[in-house]
Amino acid sequence: MTDSSGLEETDPFAKLKLASFLPLEKLEGRSKCSACEASRKFFCYTCYLPVDKLIGRIPAVEIPFQLDVIKHPLEVDGKSTAVHAAVLAPKQVQLYTYPCIPEYKDPSKVLLVYPSESAKTITEILDQEERAKTGLDSDSEEATPPACKKTKKDPKQTAIPFERIIFIDSTWSQSKKIFNDERLRDLPCVILAEQKTFFWRSQDKEDNYLATIEAIYYFLVELFNLTSDLQYAGQYDNLMYFFVYMYRMVQKQKKNYIKIHKKKQKKTATHEAGVS
Template structure:
């Protein structure tokens, strides 16, 4: 984890209003999943339920929207942060494994969070009053601007959507899901740029590529701020990052220990080098003494030979 990411991650953790991690910190070993009986640490990442010891102790968060997460089959279950949303908001979050995709009713107002070329920022959706949107659409029709979409003009999204879809996969895998025919009709939303503090970086990708649980969290924070002018964000969705923040601290602690161990090894190597240098110096001095003794012996022998 690089220094910048550690700094941003530490700032994020400092400002979150989280339930206590003491129960997680006190747990040792693994337990069977209450459903599939597989051995798990804190929760089952295939059944999306906590182990028995954490039953009724994991914080629960009520969401203002229904969230569907479509997970790529090659996304490793045990490493997916999408599971956290299913654990903490089980009544509002559903996780599907591609090619399974929910059937969206024609009457439902659904949006997809994905940075497509036609994606609209959440801020822009709520900036335009509904009446203005209707008038704008009527004006466009009257002026014969039906082809604007083809020319790159982004279609305005109705702010009354009630269901949001997220894709859980690496960037390279996500396009396969995005191109699926069943998602093609969904309007896309792009998130405001933020830096991730995820400890598993995607190769050759910038720090603005968020972990799935980060994307969900930031979306809901922005959504709250845009729909509640009179109520500043009060941390109500922070516990979505409950497991994420805990794992961040575990990884950070491990990195610090490795760094400390690395410094110890460096000091040990330097000490060994210094001791080796001292030994060599002593040997050099010893060699000089031996040489002097040999010279003295040779001189004595020569004197004796000369006097005989």
């Protein structure tokens, strides 16, 4: 069985609710960025703008807080998936190139997504905030139900206890330098539930090292599921719009290469059998 793209249903993104890829598929050639006039295919990865022919034709995503991405200066702009978030959610996403880091006046309202030694899960952070709000310590037997385990009497969405989320966009070794910056190292850290990456660029890490846009997406979905009684209905799926399109293009290219290679092998084998 196949989806609308013609790929097998084993496609890991088959269940995502994504906008049509038709605008991307119909786009021919490259065009100039309206801001810097550089030649681009779908969007400008330095100005974070879609090309003119895609304005109003690609999805726009709303995020419930400000999201900052601190990018290592050696990260190639054209290869950074963090740019996808800035293009698709321009109102809430800001990209900064290290050592440029915004000033966070109230660190208690900021959360850094980074697997530090003191990092907590989203569940632990929400529970901690709930206990602090009610004035109960973690050992109290009279504690109210944690934020992520609401009762049926409370159908409303739990208030998210932070205003800004920070992601680091770099290789693992580069990220340590950014994390140790005095402007970030004392911020509370959160670690994501383990997910498998489907990033098509080769890396010398295990497959649970996510591309930045994957980490952003999984963070938002996990947070939604922990703070809302409503069933997740794909509100953030379009953050993966460019990522999924490119993933599928790479998979098609791989399949085509394998087909061509097999045909060449078969032709060679037939020719050798005829000669002998």
